[in-house]
Amino acid sequence: MGPLQGIRVVKFAGLAPGPYCAMMMADMGADVLRIERPGGTRPGADDRLSLLNRNRRTVVIDLKSPHGVAAVVRLVDKADALIEGFRPGVMERLGLGPEVCLKANRRLVYGRMTGWGQQGPMADAPGHDLNYIALSGALHSIGRKGEPPTIPLNLIGDFAGGGLLLAFGILCALILAMRSGEGQVVDAAMVDGAASLMTYMHGLRAQGAWSDVRGENPLDGASPWYQVYETSDGQYVSVANVEAKFHAELLRLTGLAGEELPGQHDRKNWPRLRQRFTELFRSKTREEWCALLEGSETCFAPVLTIAEAVEHPHNRTRGTFIEVEGVMQPAPAPRFSRSRPDAVRPPDIPGRNTEELLAHWGFTAEDVAHLRRRGAVS
Secondary structure: OOOOOOOEEEEEOOOOHHHHHHHHHHHOOOEEEEEEOOOOOOOOOOHHHOHHHOOOEEEEEOOOOHHHHHHHHHHHHOOOEEEEOOOOOHHHHHOOOHHHHHHHOOOOEEEEEEOOOOOOOOOOOOOOHHHHHHHHOOHHHOOOOOOOOOOOOOHHHHHHHHHHHHHHHHHHHHHHHHHHOOOEEEEEEHHHHHHHHOHHHHHHHHOOOOOOOOOOOOOOOOOOOEEEEEOOOOOEEEEEOOOHHHHHHHHHHHOOOOOOOOOOOOHHHHHHHHHHHHHHHOOOOHHHHHHHHOOOOOOEEEOOOHHHHHHOHHHHHHOOEEEEOOEEEEOOOOOOOOOOOOOOOOOOOOOOOHHHHHHHOOOOHHHHHHHHHOOOEO
């Protein structure tokens, strides 16, 4: 019985950020119906392992058919929100743009996910996560000095700056729609979201505390106390002792407190302190460092693989990962004190439950039969 129980969402199939937004809402109890186009599943893909599509059902509708479009408008009439991730203008050309959908349902929240946004000189250009975070200034800031920027998977653009931003925007608009009875369009752009994630760094830069030169800042790999170090067995550990008390505790626990070392914020001698830490952490295995530092009053954690993270005692105790029909995956987050979502359902196979799904959204058996005859659903 998640906190979004009773919220209905129509989601058009797409790539990473839109499905992640829909997954978050479905994980929290929203009734999300995914609309897939005929033949839309990637060849050779296993629908049951497309984990971003968990907790929702899928119906296959031909959006090039006027009968298919009419069926979607009927679905929209019963929805609280819509999620689409096409390039600007595509939904309008399909006959499913905001004007049509908000006319059918004036309280609808129409969520749009793009890389560049609905307007602007680059709005119609193709792109992917890496391009959007590059234009936002985020990519330039990640990496070592004198080296190319480090690609941070597609976490910043697709998921944090994209899916999370869209979910936040939709929920904000839903709250207003419930108060006013009026819906609206949410224009979520990954370039905007990635820029928003850099707000803290903009503040530091305004204070003269952040350099545009990559690898010269406390949080970008320059400082020895916010760093990743290799251990004697070729593994890695992380230390993140921003506060002086945690840094001092690391020195005490490792036996460095008695050595004559540069001060924590002595920037010109950071290379010397980093070299000493490099030598130190290479003197023991990762497990030995965990035994000494994990859970102590210094900011430390081992750098784990995905498989190792699943088995770590802290993650196991919290249930951070769950197994669904033999597939291990992250559990829904965050947690709520009284609104506990239902058990996670695996991703659906498109078109498997067409009659049942459309009936749930108000279609009769005759309606579905008509759509099948017209080739609008499959």
